[in-house]
Every structure is written in C-alpha cells, then in structure tokens.
Amino acid sequence: MALLRKINHVLLLLLLLMLCLLLHNTLLRASTRPKLSDHWKNLGSAPQAPAVRVSEVDNVIPVIICASEERMGGTMATINSIHSNTDANVFFYIVTFRDAVKLTRQYIEKTKLRGIRYKILEFNPMVLRGKVKPDSSRPELLHPLNFVRFYIPLLDINHKRVIYLDDDVIVQGDIKELYNMKLKPGHAAAFATDCDLPSTHEMVRSIGMQTTYMGFLDYRKQEVRDLGINPRDCSFNPGVFVADLSEWKKQKITKQLERWMEENFRQNIYSSAMAGGVATPPMLIVFHDKYTTLDPLWHVRHLGWSPDARYSESFLQEARLLHWNGPFKPWNYPAVHLDLWERWFIPDPSERFSLVRPDSES
Numbered sequence: 001m002a003l004l005r006k007i008n009h010v011l012l013l014l015l016l017l018m019l020c021l022l023l024h025n026t027l028l029r030a031s032t033r034p035k036l037s038d039h040w041k042n043l044g045s046a047p048q049a050p051a052v053r054v055s056e057v058d059n060v061i062p063v064i065i066c067a068s069e070e071r072m073g074g075t076m077a078t079i080n081s082i083h084s085n086t087d088a089n090v091f092f093y094i095v096t097f098r099d100a101v102k103l104t105r106q107y108i109e110k111t112k113l114r115g116i117r118y119k120i121l122e123f124n125p126m127v128l129r130g131k132v133k134p135d136s137s138r139p140e141l142l143h144p145l146n147f148v149r150f151y152i153p154l155l156d157i158n159h160k161r162v163i164y165l166d167d168d169v170i171v172q173g174d175i176k177e178l179y180n181m182k183l184k185p186g187h188a189a190a191f192a193t194d195c196d197l198p199s200t201h202e203m204v205r206s207i208g209m210q211t212t213y214m215g216f217l218d219y220r221k222q223e224v225r226d227l228g229i230n231p232r233d234c235s236f237n238p239g240v241f242v243a244d245l246s247e248w249k250k251q252k253i254t255k256q257l258e259r260w261m262e263e264n265f266r267q268n269i270y271s272s273a274m275a276g277g278v279a280t281p282p283m284l285i286v287f288h289d290k291y292t293t294l295d296p297l298w299h300v301r302h303l304g305w306s307p308d309a310r311y312s313e314s315f316l317q318e319a320r321l322l323h324w325n326g327p328f329k330p331w332n333y334p335a336v337h338l339d340l341w342e343r344w345f346i347p348d349p350s351e352r353f354s355l356v357r358p359d360s361e362s
Contacts, residue, residue, distance in 0.1 A: 021351055031124065040277050060091040061090045063164075063165060064165070066167055068097075069099070072100070076107055077341060080346055082114050082175050086174045092167050093121055094118055101120055105266065110349040119156075131265055132278060149164050150282070152243060153254060153256075161179070168329055169240060169324075175319070188250070188290070189243045192239065193293055193302075194211035199202075211235055213229055218269050219231050223263060224269050229288055264278065300322050301323045303322055322337070331355050
C-alpha cells in the first residue's frame with residue numbers, strides 16, 4: 001500500500017508538471033500571436049525625431065494629405081496654403097511610401113514649412129492586393145495613395161474627427177471653419193455634392209463633367225442595379241471631406257469600401273475609363289444618402305478638367321478651397337488659374353520637383 005501511495009504521489013506530481021507546461025505554452029503563444037492590427041503596421045508612422053503623438057487633448061485640427069514623390073510640390077503647396085491662412089493649431093499627417101520619406105522631410109525642414117507640426121506616415125500598398133487591377137486608360141488614378149482615404153481609421157492617428165484633402169487643393173479660407181462644421185447624427189463624413197453650386201453649372205456643362213451616379217457606375221451590371229440607386233442621383237467628390245472616425249469605425253466603412261473594391265476586381269462594375277476612376281465609386285456606393293453636405297465654397301472643383309475653361313475671378317476670390325481635380329494639374333502646363341496656385345508653391349530644395357511652364361525646358 002505504501003508503494004502504491006508513492007506511485008500515485010509521483011503520478012500526481014507529473015500531472016501537475018504537465019499542466020504547468022501546457023499553461024506556460026498557451027500564455028507564450030498568446031503573447032507572440034499577431035494581433036488583428038499587425039496587418040496594418042506598415043500603414044504606421046515613419047521614423048520620427050522626436051517621437052510625435054497628438055490627440056484631441058492637444059486641441060489640434062488634424063489634416064491628412066498624401067505625398068507622392070512625383071507630386072510632392074502639390075502637397076507642399078496645399079500645406080503652405082492651410083498653414084498661412086489660419087491661426088489654429090493644425091497638425092499634418094503626411095502619408096507617403098517608404099522611399100519618399102526622406103524627400104518629404106527634407107522638403108519641410110529646408111523650407112519655410114519647417115515650423116509646421118507634422119508626422120510622416122508610411123502606407124503599405126500591399127493592402128490593395130486583390131482589390132485593384134491594372135487599367136491603362138488613366139493609370140494615375142490607380143496610384144495606391146489614392147486609396148489612403150479608405151483606410152484613415154487604420155493609420156497611426158488618434159482623433160475623433162479629421163480632414164482629408166487631395167494634393168491638388170489650395171485652401172484660401174481658415175481651415176478651422178471647415179473643421180468645426182456640424183455633421184448630422186449618424187453621418188461618418190461630409191462631402192461637397194456635384195450639383196450644389198449654380199456658379200459651377202456653366203463650367204460643368206462646358207467640359208462635360210459627370211455629376212450623377214450614371215457617370216461613375218456601370219448600370220448594365222446587375223450588381224449595380226441591385227443597389228437601387230437612381231442613376232440620376234447627384235454624385236459627390238471625395239477629394240475633400242471631414243470624417244467622424246467614431247462613426248466610420250462603428251459603421252465599418254473601411255470594410256464596406258473593401259467589399260466593393262473586391263467586387264469590382266471580379267465583376268468590373270466601374271473602371272478608370274469612367275468619370276471618377278476607381279477610388280470614387282466605392283465611396284459613392286457606401287455613402288449614398290448617408291453624408292452631410294459641405295458648404296459649396298469649401299470645395300470649388302473642376303479647375304483641372306480643361307486647359308481653357310475658367311471661372312470668374314470674383315467667384316474664385318470668394319472660394320474657401322480650390323480643387324484642380326482632373327488631368328490638367330497646376331504644376332503642369334497647360335492649366336488654368338495658375339496664379340492662384342503658384343501663390344502657395346514652395347520650390348523643392350532638392351530640385352527633384354519642378355514646375356512645367358512654357359518657358360521651361362522640363
């Protein structure tokens with residue numbers, strides 16, 4: 001009996017030891033297992049000196065803007081126009097690729113922009129795999145940075161509300177006015193509708209710009225017809241918007257946008273051959289009848305759709321924000337209203353970015 005008790009005691013000790021080992025391994029796996037957010041780490045911040053972390057407590061106005069190497073001068077002109085026309089505490093989140101981080105920082109630190117508050121964020125284009133296919137009609141619309149706006153809540157930022165701006169924008173008003181606008185309850189974003197401003201109607205007609213969903217979605221496809229969206233409904237432009245990130249996350253906007261990107265990858269329900277390329281249609285679908293309307297003077301558009309069609313100078317002086325959406329960018333030539341853009345342009349200290357003008361050789 002004594003021997004039996006001794007054997008049972010040893011077996012019990014062995015059992016306890018095994019349980020301890022199992023518990024240890026379980027805890028070890030839990031601590032090293034990739035978190036759901038690890039997939040997005042490459043959307044995080046580039047190396048900063050010193051480290052930067054801001055939030056609502058800092059009472060800042062967060063502005064997100066992309067900076068591609070080939071359009072860097074546009075980004076810096078946008079930033080300069082914002083910084084020069086407000087006394088608010090603006091914080092710029094500049095999203096770019098790893099290869100352009102050094103150029104971005106140099107453009108800021110070696111020019112009059114050195115006093116701005118900013119953080120450079122790297123965007124990993126691999127998140128777009130299986131969601132965007134090559135299209136030769138307007139390849140610039142397929143640039144990965146065009147899709148940063150889909151992933152704003154996954155960037156390394158900590159704000160309840162943000163402003164997103166394209167890099168072909170000039171801000172003439174006080175950005176604080178745009179930031180403080182009221183969003184309707186349950187709305188995750190505010191956009192400017194394409195049917196909102198009588199002063200632009202003549203311009204829109206003269207250049208054949210699309211202003212309805214018919215110009216962006218392929219209504220021959222059953223998937224589009226099943227949405228129940230009237231093709232004559234007014235579209236909106238997602239190059240300028242104010243976003244409520246709490247609502248964005250609550251409504252899983254990014255997941256919805258990705259779903260339509262993947263659907264288009266399979267079914268071609270829209271393409272860059274249509275008016276808005278491939279970045280606008282998912283936004284039009286997801287936000288249909290679910291967005292607050294911006295003051296139209298805070299997004300005067302279509303300046304880049306024609307090298308000839310112009311707005312009146314008096315109207316442009318009233319505008320708070322100008323957008324050269326379209327193929328004729330103000331850093332290239334030909335383009336219209338160049339004086340309004342060049343007022344904010346800052347030459348690239350590295351001389352990699354230069355303006356294209358009639359008397360230049362570039």
